[in-house]
Amino acid sequence: MKAIVLVGGFGTRLRPLTLTTPKQMLPVVGSPMIERVVAKLAEHGVTDAILSLGYRPDAFIEAYPDDVCAGVRLHYAVEPEPLDTAGAVRFAAIDAGIDSRFVVVNGDVLTDLDLSAMWKTHLDGGAEGTIHLVPVEDPSRYGVVPFDDSGRVQAFGEKPRRDEAPSRWINAGTYVLEPSVIDRIPAGRKVSIERETFPAMVADGTLFAYPSDVYWVDAGTPATYLQVQLDYVEGRRGPAEPAVASSASIADDAYLERSVIMDGAVVEPGAIVIGSALLPSAVVGQGARVSDSVIGPHATVGAGAQLSDLCVIGDGVDVEPGVELRGVKLPEPE
Numbered sequence: 001m002k003a004i005v006l007v008g009g010f011g012t013r014l015r016p017l018t019l020t021t022p023k024q025m026l027p028v029v030g031s032p033m034i035e036r037v038v039a040k041l042a043e044h045g046v047t048d049a050i051l052s053l054g055y056r057p058d059a060f061i062e063a064y065p066d067d068v069c070a071g072v073r074l075h076y077a078v079e080p081e082p083l084d085t086a087g088a089v090r091f092a093a094i095d096a097g098i099d100s101r102f103v104v105v106n107g108d109v110l111t112d113l114d115l116s117a118m119w120k121t122h123l124d125g126g127a128e129g130t131i132h133l134v135p136v137e138d139p140s141r142y143g144v145v146p147f148d149d150s151g152r153v154q155a156f157g158e159k160p161r162r163d164e165a166p167s168r169w170i171n172a173g174t175y176v177l178e179p180s181v182i183d184r185i186p187a188g189r190k191v192s193i194e195r196e197t198f199p200a201m202v203a204d205g206t207l208f209a210y211p212s213d214v215y216w217v218d219a220g221t222p223a224t225y226l227q228v229q230l231d232y233v234e235g236r237r238g239p240a241e242p243a244v245a246s247s248a249s250i251a252d253d254a255y256l257e258r259s260v261i262m263d264g265a266v267v268e269p270g271a272i273v274i275g276s277a278l279l280p281s282a283v284v285g286q287g288a289r290v291s292d293s294v295i296g297p298h299a300t301v302g303a304g305a306q307l308s309d310l311c312v313i314g315d316g317v318d319v320e321p322g323v324e325l326r327g328v329k330l331p332e333p334e
């Protein structure tokens with residue numbers, strides 16, 4: 001089984017972390033996000049992953065010098081310019097010589113989807129494309145996908161207004177596609193699979209739903225990037241993983257609660273860290289308090305500073321001692 005993994009986006013919502021590291025190379029507890037995604041694919045028989053790369057491709061290529069990730073062979077398809085989701089699929093499929101049924105996944109999705117069962121449903125129903133759907137409370141930041149009793153998709157609406165969403169079932173970002181889908185995608189320009197290719201397939205009646213209410217998170221925002229990590233260390237995704245890396249250094253009288261402390265990170269005396277992630281070699285200074293926030297690699301929170309409400313501190317940034325920040329990104333977006 002071959003899978004195209006879309007990892008070429010700019011990761012805008014996770015800036016400033018993604019200014020230096022592409023989204024799917026950000027660490028999720030101990031391993032890069034991409035490794036978590038590919039390991040799941042491997043569990044369902046994927047042998048080859050074609051990484052559809054655009055933004056900062058070298059970060060991926062350098063991380064896997066022998067072209068193997070989680071036991072899966074990697075192929076790198078580097079776009080000359082961003083081609084959007086369908087353009088990226090077409091480019092990667094041709095680059096890797098795909099000529100039979102294949103899988104596509106959004107590389108920021110962590111899920112317990114039973115891909116093997118979805119593949120079988122796709123085969124049995126004779127669909128041209130099958131998309132995994134999950135139910136959510138607020139569909140407005142996703143592709144909204146109503147379907148009929150036979151599973152046929154009735155419409156595909158990307159990011160509708162909340163009050164106009166026709167369904168709670170949304171596109172969960174895993175597809176099984178026939179190679180004929182590639183021929184539908186025009187060459188040489190940006191094409192969105194959500195806004196162009198899927199609506200055309202809906203019109204032809206060839207797109208089917210695979211609704212499955214399993215664990216599912218799109219880790220592409222600060223809140224969800226934090227959430228997926230807490231899910232791993234609090235045992236919501238199998239046995240709980242260690243929350244504090246063995247090379248981290250935590251002062252005896254520091255206080256940690258529901259947090260992930262990565263390699264080489266330091267929490268100094270009297271500091272408090274709650275509901276947060278400290279990326280490798282981040283430092284929280286004496287008496288500082290960090291809650292519901294992400295501190296980037298090699299960033300320093302000065303003594304006595306107070307950070308809360310989804311602050312995101314970029315790679316190597318120093319937060320002044322004593323300041324109080326709520327929901328602030330540093331450096332601030334332009």
Ligand code: GDD
Nearest residue numbers: 006007008009052082083084088106107108142143171218
């Ligand atoms: N190669 C390449 N080129 N990859 C891209 C490009 C591109 O031009 N643009 C985006 N990507 C990659 C991103 O890196 C990401 O892994 C994936 O495509 C989806 O892009 P996001 O930016 O994360 O999209 P989204 O989260 O707003 O919406 C998508 O995912 C939702 C579910 O998580 C859509 O598919 C929605 O319909 C869906 O509900």
Ligand code: MG
Nearest residue numbers: 106108218220
């Ligand atoms: Mg996303």
